Amino acid sequence: MKKTLLAALFVSAFAQPSLAAGEAKNVIFFLGDGMGPATVTAARIYKYKEEGELNMEKLDGKTRTARVKTFSNDAQTTDSAPSMSAYMTGVKMNNEVISMSPDTKPTKPNGKDSACAANNGKPVDTILELAKAKGKAVGAVTTTTVTHATPAATYAHICHRDAENAIAAQAAVGGLGYNSKLGDGLDVLMGGGWQFFRPTGASGVRTDGRDLIAELQAKGYTYAASGSQLAAVDGKNTSKLLGLFNKSHLSYELDRVKGKLDEPSLKDMTLKAIEVLAKKPEGFFLMVEGGRIDHALHGTNAKKVLDDTIAFDDAIKAALDEMQKRDPGLKNTLIVVTADHDHTMTINGYGKRGSNILGTVKDYKTGAESKDVNGNNYTTLVFGNGPNRKPVRSNLLEGDADKSQVLHDDYQQETGVRLGSETHGGGDVMLFATGAGVASKTFKGTIDNTKVFSLLKSAYGF
Amino acid sequence: MIEFMSIIRAIFGLALLPALASAASQPQQLSAIMTFESKVLSSEGVEKQTRFQERFIRDGRNVWTVRLLPAGTPPHVHQAGDHQHKHDTNFVLAAKWIALDAQQKAQLKFVRQETKTIITPRTEEFAGLGFDGSWEHAAYLLDRSALQQMRVLSKPAPAGCQWYERSGDKLYTRVLWDQAWQLPRQIETGSLDGLSFNRISIERRPMPATMPWRTLAGYRAVAYEDLLD
Structure with a gap:
């Protein structure tokens, strides 16, 4: 009888979801x-x-x-x-x-x-x-x-x-x-x-x-x-x-x-x-x-x-x-x-600790603007694809006076591949x-x- | 047009004289072609040039701009999945229709002839789509009163027109303003070192027989936000 009870207890324990506790x-x-x-x-x-x-x-x-x-x-x-x-x-x-x-x-x-x-x-x-x-x-x-x-x-x-x-x-x-x-x-x-x-x-x-x-x-x-x-x-x-x-x-x-x-x-x-x-x-x-x-x-x-x-x-x-x-x-x-x-979206460049994440990349050693191969600065946050790929990149301003400036509420980050709409990532x-x-x-x-x-x-x- | 207005705002700033627009915001009917050109010399010695044209049509309450495609333009490529759930939010080839509503506020819509759709953003989405909500900017392409803060150039100009210039440490802006058209004929911006140059040229054309915003019967309304996700 005791054996049966014990067995039943074990069976019952295993039958329960293991996370019951x-x-x-x-x-x-x-x-x-x-x-x-x-x-x-x-x-x-x-x-x-x-x-x-x-x-x-x-x-x-x-x-x-x-x-x-x-x-x-x-x-x-x-x-x-x-x-x-x-x-x-x-x-x-x-x-x-x-x-x-x-x-x-x-x-x-x-x-x-x-x-x-x-x-x-x-x-x-x-x-x-x-x-x-x-x-x-x-x-x-x-x-x-x-x-x-x-x-x-x-x-x-x-x-x-x-x-x-x-x-x-x-x-x-x-x-x-x-x-x-x-x-x-x-x-x-x-x-x-x-x-x-x-x-x-x-x-x-x-x-x-x-x-x-x-x-x-x-x-x-x-x-x-x-x-x-x-x-x-x-x-x-x-x-x-x-x-x-x-x-x-x-x-x-x-x-x-x-x-x-x-x-x-x-x-x-x-x-x-x-x-x-x-x-x-x-x-x-x-x-x-x-x-x-x-x-x-x-x-x-x-x-x-x-x-x-x-x-x-x-x-x-x-x-x-x-x-x-x-x-x-x-x-x-x-x-x-x-x-x-x-x-x-990705976090881009060797930015200096403490930089504004929405801003342009600042060199972590000198704090100077990091530049692309044409001498233009770029933002820390960029996207792999999306609508905002300019035919010719230009220098960016880290202000919010208008939407062309990177800290403005409506600034759109630049993208690698130009697509009509940015896609999900896998x-x-x-x-x-x-x-x-x-x-x-x-x-x-x-x-x-x-x-x-x-x-x-x-x-x-x- | 929308890209252009970003350029204009960058040139003239946002804070300039907002009151003038409402006082004199009944522009004459006008049809024109705008040609946008840019040139830049890169540090790798590559000179990059761009050129495109847009049609501009306005009356007292509407402004319509649409890209003109040169002969031989390759077909527009849709993203895979455009016709499933993913939607095309690239409005470069859509007509941009800015109209004054009953409250005298400028409202932006995108019109896609290809799909017979009118895409309407919310007011708070205008800025993200390149429109600052200003009827003055839409109808006259700049804040006219800002011209008063620019230097008048003695450069030769067509009858009824005047050149204006503003120059900073590194950049300059020149505007050829046509008083009768109430529109610039030319806007030039560039760097004083000559490494970059932009020009927008505006040439008048005959008015269309029917205004394009009166040809939209049967078009389907779509909310801009439905194109997200």
Whole structure:
């Protein structure tokens, strides 16, 4: 009898996920879109100098850092749809595809309406859906449209990311096209993109005449349309929150602050989301995206890249502090910070320590301007490809009087290969993790992006 | 045009006399060809020259500029994936349409004839795309009042025109201003050591039968930010 009991104990122990001791009740997944290693380093220097640290780099004593391979099912260099989908589902799929099986072929939508054929692949479960099925509160927060690839990969399934009308419908509880895997619906959804929720007659782009905001309000959602409206929401007494603060993407952080725009910061949205979600005794899953880091990188505007990266990092700090209050020591809260892919921005030349990272390269010995073979100076941050390749290079001014000067808000860094739009990079990205006991310590080494899903799942004990 | 305006701003600075534009911002209808030329001698002994032309059309509320392609210009190469998700944000070959709105604010749009699309950036994105938002710069190609701070040259000029010059330690700027056109006929900039030289020449042409911004029926509106990602 004793032998049987012992055997049962052993069997039971092995049958449990090996991480059961560190089981996470809550997961906050931070995703810096396009935030490759050079962006992380440049943002660190920009805000905290060479010797400093970003908040994301301080997670768990800096020891829980992994490199993530980001290739997609069909591409050496991924786009945000399959890369975020790999994190959320554990499945590699083709570029443009959102949380579907690997055989799904991307089919360009009609405008913003889906053109996916019925037999074109199958939906695959996301970690957000699994969390919902376990009774947890779930949410997604972003600075892009809430229907953009990254947030969409948490709650929607579609053969092409550009079908944002159809993606919005997947979040509209009980309506045509609703994703029933979301049960009673997302508990928090915040970002931009109200045009995909409103009909064409109401300044939206929906061709089916539906007003999804009204539909969601009828289902009990509190709706906020501005930063001040969000600030007025009592999160403690709100269980369903929809916030759409711009017709399209939210503004770049630099424009939001300088223009005193009535849009919430990513930190504001993150804290409000936690307030709403953390009430659930079963715990929660929250995805937070710094989505416009990627857009500024495509535009080869390093200043906006770094400002948006710092705003993302500040949201991480705010979430860490808030969760420490709610869950001291983060015993039951796993926080993961990563990026979905790299870009072609690089840190260039032998610059002097302490130089402005947005400025021109200063020789580390003499402090004099470093020059190219034609005697012209050049910036520290440059891009492998993009639109700003001049037929003839000229000397640069380290001022901000106009956009031709390298410290101006709208200066575009120079590029190597001239392309219409800067591309993503195919290099590995970094991942930082903390909390939930041993769970965060499993994120180590060089791992595939699909592995992140299984580590999240194990951390939850699913 | 957009590149040109960056040059103009670099020449004249941003702080100059913003009030004048609103007072007299009804330019006459005018059509012209702008020729942009540059020459630079590198430290490796290579002289690099560039030349391109743009059509310029304006009326009281619109300015339209578009690149002119010489015979034999190779076809424009699209990036792989342009027709999937990746989008072309190279607007060199798109028409640039700057129009005054009801609030008298200059609004920028890019018009692609090839795809019959009108691409609209947000106001805060104008500067990143090379437009400083100034109707004065768009319609007259410079801040006219800045000419008053330049030296008048006695250099021969066509009737109704006047040469102006400003010179610093290393760089000079010369403008041949046509008072009747309310437009420069020539802008020259360069280094005093002769190593670099830029010239923009403007020659008047007949007005088109139909203004190009009136030929956009059926064009599809696209937000500039939808071209990112």
